Amino acid sequence: MPKLAYLGPEATFTEEALRILAPDAEGLPSANVSAALDAARRGEADGAVVPLENSLEGGISSTLDELAWGEPLLITAELLLPVQFSLLTRTEMPLSDVKRVYTHPAAITQCRGFVAREMPDAVVVPAPSTAAAAQEVADPGSPYDAAIAARIAGERYGLVELASGVGDRSDTVTRFIRLSRPGLLPEPTGSDCTSLVAFLTDDHPGALLEMLTEFSVRGVNLTRIESRPTGDGIGRYFFHFDFEGHVAEARVGEAVSGLRRICADVRFLGSYPRADGTAPQIKRGTADDDFAEAAGWLSRIRSGRP
């Protein structure tokens, strides 16, 4: 039974994701994303499950930066999970009495409209996770009146559900990833995604276009691009890329090695099955057979056997 570290404590959305991604796994709750990933790096767990992005707000910065700067880990699976938020308190109370709310930053952005409409005077404070917020609010000495978390977090920590469905959109989806220490990649399935981070050599006109061209000329469809500051001053960024296909496929391998040639550094984050099962778009001339045929032709030319 694998042991997987996750953003805890019990009853986070990440735990729900873990139960779906790895139903047989033993969960190891961790205080934050870095701690979960460190547990996997140190071998205290076989891997980790953490949130990566959501469809309303984009990437979860702490995860993106850990993947780029921390000891390397490999993404081996992803899951898309719709999440529902509840407003949880120790006792029944009118909404107007809720003055201090505690929850994870991703929930703050996804419930902003509800808070502005129903509790305009409330202050919302960021918590390490939604379940950590629920656990804190359950403490009678807590300075917070309410947590925004999953209904099951309310049940787990003995809170009252003052309101349910407090998210601004019911169709918001969060993307979670499973990671392991570097090793063998998952086999290609025909519906895969590859992730990497790329660092520019220097700042010059067209630098981003040059990177994008490596994908474009091989017909590789990007599914996410996100810039993050390098920390070296305003205007200095590196880039997260997700794209269709597995690095074992010729067009993807060529794009990745093309990037490697023009970037200061490329960190490969993994090729893994796509959660939505969508087959990649393959443009004419970019299938594995096309690359193999052209490579054979080139080698015949080079050896004088056209």
Ligand SMILES: O=C(O)C(=O)Cc1ccccc1
């Ligand atoms: O805090 C949690 O429960 C998490 O798993 C992170 C999170 C927070 C809000 C939406 C999705 C994931």
